[in-house]
Amino acid sequence: MISLKSTLAKPYSKKVFKDIQKWAQNPIKTQTKVFKKLIKEAKSTKFGEDHDFKDIKTHQDFVDRVPIREYEELKPYILTVLNGKENILWKGKPLYFAKTSGTTSGAKYIPITKESMPSHIDAARNAILLYINETGKTKFIDGKMIFLQGSPELEKKNGINIGRLSGIAAHYVPKYLQKNRLPSWETNCINDWETKVEEIIKETLPENMTVISGIPSWVQMYFEKIILQTNKPIGEVFENFTLFIYGGVNYEPYRAKFENLIGRKVDSIELYPASEGFFAFQDTQLEKGMLLQLNSGIFYEFVKADEFFNQNRERITLEEIQIGVNYVMIISTNAGLWAYNIGDTIEFTSTNPYRIIVTGRIKHxxxxxxxxxxxxxxxxxxxxxxxxxxxxxxxxxxxxxxxxxxxxxxxxxxxxxxxxxxxxxxxxxxxxxxxxxxxxxxxxxxxxxxxxxxxxxxxxxxxxxxxxxxxxxxxxxxxxxxxxxxxxxxxxxxxxxxxx
Known part of the structure; x- marks a missing residue:
């Protein structure tokens, strides 16, 4: 029997596909619009005043006034926000700080605002909808879906909630998915990973699991423990498991191992989420790369990786990029990150539309x-x-x-x-x-x-x-x-x- 959700998914996925095509087929216009809006919205912030945003009209104006920054160089502004001050990097206060491991001085606190939060949620949803639009497959929607992630428990400081990005995102699961989604809130809150996995297995083994999502290494552990308990491949334990969604690390080294654990091939969707923004997702099963999110309040700049540490490095925009060149990706966002180096290197696999692969980090x-x-x-x-x-x-x-x-x-x-x-x-x-x-x-x-x-x-x-x-x-x-x-x-x- 076909459910209402499955019936509605196809027309909805077609609408989302058309909406995405509008900006994906007009990339330069879309990014110009994002750039102008970011500058306008942040003109009266402390950062905007410090960097003369009122006189920024072009990308070159921005380059002249706003240098590329690492986290440590942005940290004084972030600490001011953490201490409760408003209108520092972005108007008002952030909704959240996503807490991540820092590379030089402990934890990093990445702001997430009411303007930036929707893109973290919508991009993952849209990745699934574009998969439906392309393949016509909807049966998985009626099964159970597991998302291996951090604890949704948050701490609060000066009115701002703080937690891991995946835990923050858990607060935004749409109502129509809540009954399908596993593990339970209580299990997600378990901090000890081994205990958590055992509880996840207890919850999922009796269920009709159709979608499994997480970092490959964590999912592999979950699979291996299930096989140990059941003495069956994952494909037999979960007969209707048809879609694996992943991000965080390159799946290719794991793919053969996964297919062996599952006992058959399953479709996969790659995501490129980070605390700083949801940058890209795989929009097709037919082409290499992930669709760069150009309409999500993020303005992108790129520096050739082999020139990144040069004194006269050039910051370019989309219209100047070349396929196959290794670039450091620089972002400015509606969360208040400005010419920010997230440390990742990427390559473009296509310019129509703009698709990327993650090639690594600029530092070893x-x-x-x-x-x-x-x-x-x-x-x-x-x-x-x-x-x-x-x-x-x-x-x-x-x-x-x-x-x-x-x-x-x-x-x-x-x-x-x-x-x-x-x-x-x-x-x-x-x-x-x-x-x-x-x-x-x-x-x-x-x-x-x-x-x-x-x-x-x-x-x-x-x-x-x-x-x-x-x-x-x-x-x-x-x-x-x-x-x-x-x-x-x-x-x-x-x-x-x-x-x-």
């Missing part, structure tokens, strides 16, 4: 599982281990091991010692504990048994130099990256037999 990092480990953290961790041992080190690099021969994935540390520690296990333990102390995401992944603790692989004497020599990068200003999000260097070290 590891986030194969959503852990966001950065150079500062690994440098501090190994320094701590060296200070608490008799070891001496020449060089090191870190890479994720996503598909080990056995056991859980882990971070593999390649270290060239000039003097080896008395106990390699103790040395590794100091590094791992240091990383857990510095990085809450890494801590959660270890405690949640998504990752096992790191493993050290010893590199032969002069091994890194031999690697750099083969790359034509020996000497000069060339440096071994202390961490990478792939195994290019790791595989080269093995291939060159630079491993002890």
């Amino acid at each position: 990092f590891i986030s194969a599982f959503g852990e966001h480990v950065i150079g500062k953290e690994v440098d501090h961790a190994i320094k701590e281990a060296l200070e608490n041992s008799n070891a001496q080190m020449t060089e090191f690099t870190v890479a994720p091991q996503i598909n080990p021969d056995s056991g859980l994935p882990y971070h593999e540390w390649f270290i060239e010692f000039s003097k080896e520690p008395e106990s390699l296990d103790d040395f590794a333990s100091i590094i791992d504990k240091s990383l857990q102390n510095q990085n809450s995401y890494y801590y959660d992944l270890i405690k949640g048994k998504i990752l096992q603790t790191l493993k050290i692989t010893k590199v032969v004497k002069d091994g890194f130099n031999q690697y750099m020599k083969t790359e034509g990068k020996l000497g000069g200003q060339n440096k071994i990256p202390h961490l990478t999000n792939d195994r290019t260097i790791a595989n080269a070290l093995y291939k060159l037999k630079m491993i002890k």
Whole structure:
């Protein structure tokens, strides 16, 4: 029997598709309109006055007055807002602060306003509606949908609610989905991840699950626990499971593993949400890339990644971009972020419409599982281990091991010692504990048994130099990256037999 929701979904999805086409087919006009509105709305804010918004008429005017900023450079304004002041970065006060792990000085607080909040909700909904419009599939709407996310419990400071973005979004589930949506509010509020997953399994096992959504590494853990309990592939446990929605990390390394766990292929939709804004979503199953959200109160600028650290780097807009070039994405938003570097690098796969893929971060990092480990953290961790041992080190690099021969994935540390520690296990333990102390995401992944603790692989004497020599990068200003999000260097070290 076809439900009312399924019946209404097709005409509604067609309407949303047509609405999106209006701005997607007029991208430059749409972005110009967004830009002008942002400047006008923020003209009388503290930031607008400090940067002479009243005289900004063109993009070049904006470039001349508003430099690209990292979080730390915007922090004084954000702290003022946190202290209860109004009209600082945007008119009035934010509705929320999305709390995220910071890269240099603890937590980051990203404002979300009444103007910006709808785009966080509408984009995810529209991704599903465009999937319906393209495929004609609606049966999944009548089943249960699970969204693995953070706790919806919020704290309050000076009248502003603070929490994780996914927890904030949980407050905006539309009424027509509330009966279909799992897990329950009570289960979502559980902070201990292992306990939470067990409760989610109890709630979902008896249900007709049709849509499952979350970061691939977390969903993989959920799948594996179900298979352990039922001794059946996911596709048999949930016979009508047909759609996987994901974001946060690249799904491709997981895809084969997922299909093995499920026992068959399922359609997938990629999303590009962040605390700073919902930037893009996959609008078609037929083309590569995600549709850049140009009508969501976000004005985009781009800097070529290989020129980003140059003094005379050029900030360009949509009409100047080229397909296949790696860009750093800079945003200005109706949440009060101005020429803000979110740190991501992207490439355009299409300009009609404008579609992108996320290629990584402008700075070296590891986030194969959503852990966001950065150079500062690994440098501090190994320094701590060296200070608490008799070891001496020449060089090191870190890479994720996503598909080990056995056991859980882990971070593999390649270290060239000039003097080896008395106990390699103790040395590794100091590094791992240091990383857990510095990085809450890494801590959660270890405690949640998504990752096992790191493993050290010893590199032969002069091994890194031999690697750099083969790359034509020996000497000069060339440096071994202390961490990478792939195994290019790791595989080269093995291939060159630079491993002890």
